[in-house]
Amino acid sequence: MHIGPFPLANRLMVAPMAGVTDRPFRTLCKRLGAGHAVSEMMTADKALYARQKSLFRANFDGEIAPISAQIAGADPVKLAEAARFQVANGAQIVDINMGCPVKKVCNRLAGSALLQDEALVQRLLDTVVAAVDVPVTLKTRLGYANGQENILRIARIAEQAGVAALAIHGRTREQMYTGSARYELIAAVKQQARIPIIANGDIDSPEKAAEVLARTGADALMIGRAAQGKPWIFRQIAYFLQTGEHLPDPDLAEMTEIIHGHLTELYGFYGEYSGCRIARKHIAWYTSGLPDSNAFRQAMYAEDSTAGQMRVVMDFFHHLQQRQDGAGEVV
Numbered sequence: 001m002h003i004g005p006f007p008l009a010n011r012l013m014v015a016p017m018a019g020v021t022d023r024p025f026r027t028l029c030k031r032l033g034a035g036h037a038v039s040e041m042m043t044a045d046k047a048l049y050a051r052q053k054s055l056f057r058a059n060f061d062g063e064i065a066p067i068s069a070q071i072a073g074a075d076p077v078k079l080a081e082a083a084r085f086q087v088a089n090g091a092q093i094v095d096i097n098m099g100c101p102v103k104k105v106c107n108r109l110a111g112s113a114l115l116q117d118e119a120l121v122q123r124l125l126d127t128v129v130a131a132v133d134v135p136v137t138l139k140t141r142l143g144y145a146n147g148q149e150n151i152l153r154i155a156r157i158a159e160q161a162g163v164a165a166l167a168i169h170g171r172t173r174e175q176m177y178t179g180s181a182r183y184e185l186i187a188a189v190k191q192q193a194r195i196p197i198i199a200n201g202d203i204d205s206p207e208k209a210a211e212v213l214a215r216t217g218a219d220a221l222m223i224g225r226a227a228q229g230k231p232w233i234f235r236q237i238a239y240f241l242q243t244g245e246h247l248p249d250p251d252l253a254e255m256t257e258i259i260h261g262h263l264t265e266l267y268g269f270y271g272e273y274s275g276c277r278i279a280r281k282h283i284a285w286y287t288s289g290l291p292d293s294n295a296f297r298q299a300m301y302a303e304d305s306t307a308g309q310m311r312v313v314m315d316f317f318h319h320l321q322q323r324q325d326g327a328g329e330v331v
Contacts, residue, residue: 001035001196001220003093004135004164006066008220010035011241012209012234013167015200015224016070016095016139023059024265025282028258029227030064033235035220037068038139041097041111044073044082059269060090070139072097072111076123080131087132094132096124098140098154099169112173115144118153125161135164139200139222142185145174155189155197167198167222177225186216198222204233206240213241229285232258252324256317259286263313267306276306283313290320 001008014021014029014037026037039060060067069091073079083094098121100111114121129136138158143149151168158166168189170181181201190197199218203209204226212221227233232250239247250258262282267275283300287293296316303309 003036003066003068003137003196006092006135008035008066010238011213011220012238013037013198013220013222014227014234015167015222016040016097017224017228018100019278019281020228022269022278023061023063024262024269025231027063027265028262029231029234032232032258033238034223034227036066038095038137039067039069039091041070041072041100042082042086044071044075044078066092068093068095068137070095070097072100074114074120074124076120076127079124080127083128083132083136087134091134093135093137093164094128095137095139095167096128098138099167112141112144115141115150115154115173118150118157121154122157122161125158125163129162136162137165137167138163139167139169141169141171141173142182143172146172148172149185151185151189152192155193159193159195163195165196165198165219166193167200170199170201183212183215186218190217190219196220200224203237206237206246209237210241229282229288231262252317252321255286256314256321259283259313259317260310263306263310267310272306276304276309279306279309283309287316291323292316292319 001011012033012035014026014034016038018040021037021040029037067090069086071079071082071086071094073082086094097111098114140154142151149172155166168186170183170186171179183199186197186199196219198220199212199216200222203212203221203223209221223233236247239245263279266279269275270278280301284297287296300309300312303312
């Protein structure tokens, strides 16, 4: 699998997720088996470039190449400016967001709202592809509304504009994240396309990954929500696709090591105040379903320092390890 001139380690990608796929998370997923990762969505509004949140999102220092920056907007000139800004900032691939379904993005006629205006989609893609000398990719959905799925036309527009790869979430904007992803339309796009097609939506296990590849014929898979609290899913899927066999979940010792490393990276990246607060959702995902995790999370949420938060987390996993050593398993 290549995107433009860039070879990827495998066919598994981390989906861009606002508030999740920051540099520490992207780096962790790549270490645990993802072949590629796309940054959080960054606005094309130049007035927001210098805001602290945007600077964090555009921080690619030390990231495993190729580096992909996702941008969003509805004005071709501003989107082209944003693309050039990200390339100057270190991005080797620019990804355009036409898939985000959230209201605050769609109300600005950005994200998946753009799918209602195919002429504007064409202007946006033509302008951005012409503005930068790096590959441009597109992340989109089946269409804006149920019954108005226009992904086949969007794919042709993207290909004609020179887009290097197309990632498709198998739902419309109207569906948000409800119901099931519809892979038959992704398969139809793949049959007509001459560029790499990446399937996205509901891929949450090695078996589902193999099924989606078989049903769509896609060149690669993009995994988002299933990696929250389980970044090792990439190596599990990669191993299954290669061998047909399963890798187990990490044991408590390795899980503790992964979480400790992730929290350390988050604290160093964001600093004391933001690091502690941003880490909370990751800790909650990691510990979901573990014994006594509800009580633990309440204690963890009460900590307002990184040192206190780390101590509570490590104490919790130390307790689980002792329990396992005494009983033979965590129950």
